[in-house]
Amino acid sequence: MSTVLIIFYVLSAVTLSTAFMTIFSRNPIHSAIYLVICFFSIAGHYLLFNAQFLALVHIIVYSGAIMILLLFTLMLMNLNKEDEVHKPRLTRLGAVFSVLATCGILLSIFLRSKPIMGDYDTTGEDYQSIKVLGKVLLDQDNGFMIPFEFVSVLLLVAMIGAVLLSKKENSAK
Amino acid sequence: MDTTLALVLILAPLFGFLLNIFFGKQLGKTLSGAIGTFTVIVSFAVTLYFFLNITETNQAIQVKLFDWIAISDFKVDFGFLLDHLSLLWLMFVTGIGALIHLYSISYMHDDENMHKFFAYLNLFVFFMISLVIGSNLLIMFIGWEGVGLCSYLLIGFWYKNQDFNDAAKKAFIMNRIGDLGLLVGIFIVGFVFKTIDFAELKTIVLAGTMNNEMWITIAAIALFIGAAGKSAQIPLYTWLPDAMAGPTPVSALIHAATMVTAGIFMITRLYFLFDLAPLVQDAIAIIGAITSLVAATIALVQTDIKKVLAYSTVSQLGLMFLALGMGAYEIAVFHVITHAFFKACLFLGSGSVIHALHNEQDMRKMGGLRKAMPITFITMLLSSLAISGIFPLAGFWSKDEILMTAFHGNPVLWVIGSLASIFTAFYMFRLMFLTFFNDFRGTEEQKKHLHESPALITFPLIVLAILATVGGLISLPGNSWLNHYLAPFFPNKEHIAHALGQTEYILMAIATVGALVGIGVAYAKYMKQNQVPGADATFTGISKVLYNKYYVDEIYDAIFVKPINALSNFFRDFVEVGLSAFVFGFGKVANELSFQGKKLQTGSIGFYLFIFVIGFCAIISYLFIEL
Amino acid sequence: MTTLIAITGLGVLCLIFEIFNLRKGIIPVTIIGLLATLGLTMSEYGTEASYYNNMIVVNNFSVTFSSLFIILTTFIVAMSHNFYSNHPTKISDFIAIKIFILAGAIAMVSFGNLAMYFLGLEILSIGLYVLAASERLSLRSNEAGMKYFLMGAFASGIVLFGICLVYGAMGSFDVAEIASLSRSAELPAWFFIGVVMIVIGMLFKVAAVPFHFWAPDVYEGSPALTTATMSTLVKVVAMATLFKLLVVLNAEMTYAFQMVIVVLSIASMTVGNIMALRQNNVKRMLAFSGVSHAGFMLMTLLSLSTAAGTLLYYTAAYSLAGIAAFAVILYVCRHNENEDIVNFHGLGKTNPVLAAVLTGALLSMGGIPIFSGFFAKLFLFSNTIESGYLFLVIIAVINSIISIGYYFKLILAMYGKEPNEERTATPVLYYAVAVIAILLNIAIGFFPSLIMDLM
């Protein structure tokens, strides 16, 4: 039981429990906080993989941007606990069973597809430091330059959309 | 030369028909009547020419115009065959036809569409001629159905009265049933012998190479059904009495002299087929005998003058079929000719009586016309004597020949035939006494107008009466001109001359005595005791059954007409509705499914995602879980 | 490659026009730009090239489908002039989003790398979430937007999971490498699960049966022009991408997988047709008709090697008919809120030309001859029979009979009923788009080899 394995188990336990608590907590604020903890645990996993840059970006983007946005919207609509009403019992049961079924099926498939044991080849030189990532991300003829540019289009569309949906109909022609 | 003449022969009446139909109104009554009669006289003249020609040359003339229908097995061409039989038939068809045309000029004078009447009469003569001189079975079939059409038009001539129309429709449909039989007969003949041309057919059958026993019998049965339909024999005779709804000249021409003889003409024309089917011949004989007896019994109690004559025609036709059944074709033809003479005369006579009494047909309202209408009385008396078979007159010779052959063939039939003849004598003289003797039972107003019919009516009566008396000479038992004339037509039959042996004389005596007995009883009943049949309701027992024609019409109605109508109603209301509902059913099922389906689309996002996940599970598990 | 750049540039240009307050010129410039790009794409026909580390692969498949998408977008942009006439300030945003959706679509059709595919898919989806919810004040549009967003996000999650598994099994996103490795013996099971997950994500986008529940509600809720985009452009893009994925990833079509496709196709056809029978909202009816056409198009997946041309023809016929139909629907329902069949009563008398166009479009969708719909179904059926699925064709035939039922319900309403209100003058653009679209449809009908020989 190497120390790495122990860290893995601790981190995954934290992740799973916080994820579960986000769903089950009554108060949306509590679930938001649980979610933040979950994100941190996932960042921990990245660190375990020695992907430092990725972990940091993950924390900035998710806990920094997305959670703030969610919390902001929560505050905007000042939701609180008591108006939280549950779905009728039947659908909740249905949801539980269906999800358990999917999870069971996927796990059994992966269990049965005996993965290649044996040791994992190590390339030696680091492949995930910022320098290498930068090169892979932005290299024109053997990297992901075009998707990178394309993401800009995606974000542009998201911005226009968000503005379009929330801008008041001003009378100025 | 012969083709043009033959064309003139057949097209003259057609030309008369077209002229009358299109320009009848402008031509005026007498002129259209004259044209009508003239065209028939032209045909008669041409027939006479051909008749005289054939008596010398003994050479049948075959004319081919063009080929008509293309059938794989046999060739059907449009042509005419003028041989002994057809010319003989033409003689009395056009002859009596001309007389009746003459008669109807004055008879129909006060009818406003008289031109139409003559048009249809001419059309009838045209189709009758084509029936008689057709060179193959199909041309005969044209004539066959054509005369059926004309009888429909003429029976329903006064079309305002619906039951006349019903009678016409009934006649046409009954004929059509017969025509189906004839059609099937034609198919069999064409199929077996690969030709339907009479001349070729005769040579092939007599050569006996292609004869197939079973098929010939079925053909004979089918052809007989056709003949029975047209000549009103037992199963299909009820239309003839109803056909009296038409004007009297129509009844005289069509339902006494010409059309009803078509059946006998056809059987005689195809005698070689029937000779090969002895079973069918016996059946014909039996049916003929029964028909004559049944019709005679019904005629005993009828009160309508034309109905009596109609049933007498059916009875006489029965006798002719009896003769055909016995294989004595010449005798049947002889009786056809004599019957044509005296029956036409009787019908025309009754017509002139009806004309005089302003369309009164019920004998109970007549009587004592002897003095008022002497010529009609004498001519009808002569014809009645002829039909009863009294010695010098035509009826005696032809009927006795039939009874003689019946006696030699099958004595039972002879008994039935004689009985029918006795009844004939009785009802004919019952008719005579009721109409012409004792005192007048009509209304005063009719009494005042009682007068003898004009010359145009009496002249044909006189001619026919003379023919009825003299007619018997053409085939005396000893030397029969008729048999001699027809001999070339029956090549394979040796010419049997009736030996006037001892039995023949006895038979003649018995027949004459029977006739006298019939007349005597009638004399006693209607002359001496001056009995008059009561109103319809007063009939009881057997006479009620007879008066209602053994309820045959009602039986037919119950067996055929009612079930078909019921079936039609059933089809229309249930099967049609059911079938379309079934087809619509598919549409409804789809609609219903769609209606239920709409409930599935609940609109809640949770449900959609739930189905999404279920679908996802199903696909993944199907693909990757090997149980 | 140039088309993608040109389209993105055009989108940005659109926004710039907004800045300089030249709103009048936006639509004409965009249409000209699109037509120019169309010319550009057509010129690339016949060449086989891959750009930028195999990110964009240009071949006949991508060129023909891209040009089809450009044509469809030009029609949609042309129609948006009248549609958005009542809120002019936002015209540039709408046009820009539509252009970027087109860019996403082109990326999805000509991807060489799964990254490009995923990004294209996301741009398309997010653009549509926005368009679906674009009428802020109408409750129906909000609901439609929300539903589409939730289902869409969920489906993107599954697609992402699929791509991750494919990457896990293959070690690279490049499609060429995946194709070469995919048939090797010892490949982990994840690859095929990944492919199936991607296919399921795309089935959602195409609205095949188990995943079609969103389509009717979103089609009915969102504004008519967005429904037009969704039912013509997006469905066609999704189908083309699904086809390309299965071809490119070279996944081995096991018997079980073909059975799944057959079952899904039958289910989609039948449910789509049956449900459409009783709809009286025209958009909802067309949604279900779209579901049934998705069922038909799934049949092309059974003969991947030969059915590319048939798919192109079918998608062209279906989308052009859809555009023509929506042009008329936009015109008829521009004032009143709901798009019930009642509004179409007596259109045959009040506006015979548009009525004829809509009849033509419906007949084409129904598969009646001289309209290209008939040939589309014909080629589809002959392909399917050649690949041995005769019973599937018989079921498809029964379904096209049912489909006639509801297409004719609308035609009956137009010609059979009396008009309930007189019609004002028809805006020229709707008129032009409808007529051009139906003429194109009939032209393809008369000369099918124009399209069929392209592939």
Add this chain to the structure above:
Amino acid sequence: MDNVLNHIGIENYIFLSVILFCIGVFGVLYRRNAIIVFMSIEIMLNAVNLLFVAFSTYHQDANGQVFVFFSMAVAAAEVAVGLAILVAVFRNIGSIDVANLKNLKG
């Protein structure tokens, strides 16, 4: 330095991410509050990102991680647009309960 997976093994990561993914799916189905549903979608996407990184180290190359960047960008864009729609819905209906978005049906 050796590959960290030698100790942990790729299957564990697969199981972890599958379970996390299923929790996300469960969240989407189970809760009616739109915000919570958004959060569960985020969980699903994170599960996939985790697996990406795991596979990236498994294959010892950076492609996986680059893809995670794109995935994060997509998630951000999605949340932005999602919340914009949510705000619009909230303004109209006054509640963000997913269940009462029900009047488009039939």
Add this chain to the structure above:
Amino acid sequence: MDISLLLIILLVGAIATFLAGDKMASKVALFFGLVSLGCTLYLLSLFNAGQNLDLTMAWITKPVISFSLKADGLAFAMLLLNGILTPIIILSSFGNEVKNAKNFYALILFMSFAMAGTFLASDGLLYYIFWELALIPIYFIALIWGNGDAEERKKAVVKFFIYTLAGSLFMLTAFIYLYSKAGSFQLEALYNLDLSADEQLWIFLAFFFAYAVKIPLIPFHTWQANVYQKAPTVGTMLLSGIMLKMGLYSVIRWQLPIAPMAAKEYMNIFIGLGIAGVIYGSIVALRQRDIKKLLAYSSLAHVGLIAAGTYALNLDGFRGAVLQMMAHGFVVVGLFFAAEIIYRRLDTRIISEMGGIRTQAPAFASMFMILVFASISLPSTFNFIGEFTVLYALFQVDMWFAILGGLTIILGAYYMLKLYQHSMLGETNTKIFKDVTFSEGLVMVSIIGVIMFFGFYPKPLTDLITPSLETILLQINR
């Protein structure tokens, strides 16, 4: 110079009438009808002179579909029927005013174009396209210009359309299946394609379902009575006069030669079905109250007999069927036109409300009588030739078929005379019934003329169709 000239004329005619505006539409339509008739006769003369008028043009390459037309004797007979009837039908509609006439007449010409195309097409798929095209105009004619209450009419017309289309779609599947076997839709290719017995059976049944709905044969006829009653008279004439013959023509041209073994094996069943149709149609026609429904069921009976003739698979059967098709086409158009004349004057279609027309309009009554007697195939009318040949063909198969088939002349006489009696004879009707106008008379006289002429001299027709029927028969017995 090839057969497509006729199609072009009809299409140009349809477009010209559409553009000619409401007033002139009927005259332009009549003009083009007559031109197309002239062109048919001219092409016929060329054909008789031995010139080959076939046309083959490549159209679609991917599945090999070629625009190929073949004109042989059989096709020319049908073109003659189409050519003569179209102007007659157009002329017959001059009496009643038609709203937006240009569409109406354009649709008529377009339908005539599509039907001519069906008769000529020798490429399976082109044939199928023309087959469907002919369906659309009649749908609109019946829908927009029909009579009776709109809801009822709509239901009947939609049912007719979907029913016919359902049948023809199965035919399409059969064609595609054949294509996958033969590699082309060409008639010759499909002819000499040797299929296994049960393959032939399936194809035969697929074709049968399409043609049984179109002809119509017994269980598939429910659409006929309603559509005939609801459609305008012109529509009914087009439907009964020419469209039924598309089904029958296709049985001879397509169904039998492609699947001869199945045809031979189940011959008795199909002949039985045809004859059942004859008897069923006649009996139902007996108690019909509406004159157009009565005529619909009577044409169901006649057509049943024709179908029995075709399925008898011998030369007489084919020849009789084709002759009877033409004869029935003329007679039924005449009878429906007579019903229209009565409707124009007495404004009713219920037979019991008519009566006594003969006294007021003797000319019309006699013309109607000739048509009535022609429809029950009185000898020396065109129908008799056809019926005699068909019954003889049935006789060659089995005597009882001929006898049962023969029942039609009895039952036919019964209901037709019943119709004639209740509508024409009896007491005069209260309403005035003025006699036939010139254009109406012209139509009736021309129909009667054709019936009488071919009744006496059918030789030119039989010579025209016999060679092509023999080749088809050779094909069947290969």
